[in-house]
Structures are given as structure tokens and as C-alpha cells.
Amino acid sequence: xxxxxxxxxxxxxxxxxxxxxxxxxxxxxxxxxxxxxxxxxxxxxxxxxxxxxxxxxxxxxxxxxxxxxxxxxxxxxxxxxxxxxxxxxxxxxxxxxxxxxxxxxxxxxxxxxxxxxxxxxxxxxxxxxxxxxxxxxxxxxxxxxxxxxxxxxxxxxxxxxxxxxxxxxxxxxxxxxxxxxxxxxxxxxxxxxxxxxxxxxxxxxxxxxxxxxxxxxxxx
Numbered sequence: 001x002x003x004x005x006x007x008x009x010x011x012x013x014x015x016x017x018x019x020x021x022x023x024x025x026x027x028x029x030x031x032x033x034x035x036x037x038x039x040x041x042x043x044x045x046x047x048x049x050x051x052x053x054x055x056x057x058x059x060x061x062x063x064x065x066x067x068x069x070x071x072x073x074x075x076x077x078x079x080x081x082x083x084x085x086x087x088x089x090x091x092x093x094x095x096x097x098x099x100x101x102x103x104x105x106x107x108x109x110x111x112x113x114x115x116x117x118x119x120x121x122x123x124x125x126x127x128x129x130x131x132x133x134x135x136x137x138x139x140x141x142x143x144x145x146x147x148x149x150x151x152x153x154x155x156x157x158x159x160x161x162x163x164x165x166x167x168x169x170x171x172x173x174x175x176x177x178x179x180x181x182x183x184x185x186x187x188x189x190x191x192x193x194x195x196x197x198x199x200x201x202x203x204x205x206x207x208x209x210x211x212x213x214x215x216x217x218x219x220x
Contacts, residue, residue: 001028006157006158009155013155014172025165025167029135033135033136033139034058034060034133036126036138036140037060038062039067039071041191042178044082046139047082049169049170057085059087062129063089064095066095066196070193078188087132089129091120091122118197137165137167141170143173153166153171155168155169
């Protein structure tokens with residue numbers, strides 16, 4: 001899509017329901033849509049929306065191997081409940097191997113080390129998944145309220161890192177709206193989630209940031 005087409009789409013979709021946005025996205029993809037997940041809180045919302053519109057839509061999950069037990073149990077629960085067509089990708093290096101060589105997971109004051117961690121444990125498997133699935137449209141659970149970087153996006157945006165159109169159907173939703181959707185559709189949530197590739201909710205792991213594209217372009 002051109003910049004003008006994306007601008008027009010955002011105007012037209014702004015007052016559409018999330019499900020209508022997902023259906024629009026899938027129509028644009030012509031059989032090449034994916035939805036990504038990391039099973040963080042409220043992920044059940046976008047997974048439910050996507051599978052309502054296309055039950056067999058590929059669900060891309062880059063599992064870095066450091067998720068807490070509750071998150072893995074939540075992932076399995078949603079897989080069974082929504083009959084997800086899950087496409088899981090893991091790093092080429094196991095967490096135990098990585099920790100033995102490089103030590104503990106970097107902290108928020110170790111920015112470059114965090115970027116390297118993300119590159120190896122999260123960006124590489126995600127990039128591999130995107131190459132294999134080759135989507136033209138990537139449906140995400142990004143929301144404006146999550147952090148300053150995401151606030152600059154919109155429902156539809158060009159994703160330069162993965163050369164696809166990124167569609168975020170719940171971009172303008174509040175936490176209260178997400179909670180209401182979960183309750184309405186009897187969907188589970190999970191609050192023990194922690195992403196070591198971000199280390200802090202205000203940071204980006206690289207999937208949606210320019211530095212992530214630079215890392216992937218350098219052959220991580």
C-alpha cells in the first residue's frame with residue numbers, strides 16, 4: 001500500500017469495529033495474512049478476533065524460551081480453546097546455552113546487551129517465521145496506550161522491518177475495553193507475563209522499532 005492509501009484506510013477504519021478491521025485486513029492479504037502473539041495480557045482479544053474472521057489464520061509466535069510457566073500454560077489453553085493454527089519459532093540457541101555463554105539476562109541499564117539478547121533470542125526466530133510465512137498483512141495487538149513508540153503508529157501502518165502492512169485492530173482500545181471483550185467472550189487472561197527482550201514495558205524488543213530492522217539486516 002502507498003502512504004496515501006494507508007492514510008485513507010486509517011480514516012475509513014477509525015470508526016469501524018475491531019472485527020470489521022480484521023476482516024478488511026484479511027481481504028487485503030488475499031490469503032497471506034498472519035496474526036502474531038507473545039501471549040502477554042489481553043492477547044486473547046486479538047487472537048479471538050483473528051480466528052473469528054479466518055479460523056485457520058497462521059498464528060506466529062517467537063518463543064524465546066524465557067516465558068514463565070503461567071504464560072506457557074496460558075498459551076496452551078488458548079491454542080486448545082481457539083483451535084489456533086500455531087506456528088511457533090524458537091531461537092537457534094537454547095536459553096540454557098545462552099545463559100552459560102553470556103550470563104544472566106541483561107537489565108534495563110544494559111541497553112546494548114538487551115538489544116543483542118533480543119536479536120538472538122527473539123528477532124531471529126521471528127524474522128525466520130516471517131520469511132517462511134511471507135505475509136503481506138500482519139495483524140498485531142499493538143495499542144496506542146502501550147508506550148511512546150507505539151503511540152506514533154495507527155491502525156494501519158507500513159512495517160519496514162518485515163516489508164508488510166501492519167494492522168492493529170484494537171489500536172485505540174483502552175484496558176477497560178480489552179477487559180470487557182474478554183468478559184463478553186469468556187476468554188482467559190494471564191498477568192504473570194514478562195518479556196526479557198524488553199525488560200521494561202516502555203521499551204521495545206525491536207520487532208516494531210527501527211533498531212530491530214538494523215539488527216536483522218546485519219544478519220543476526
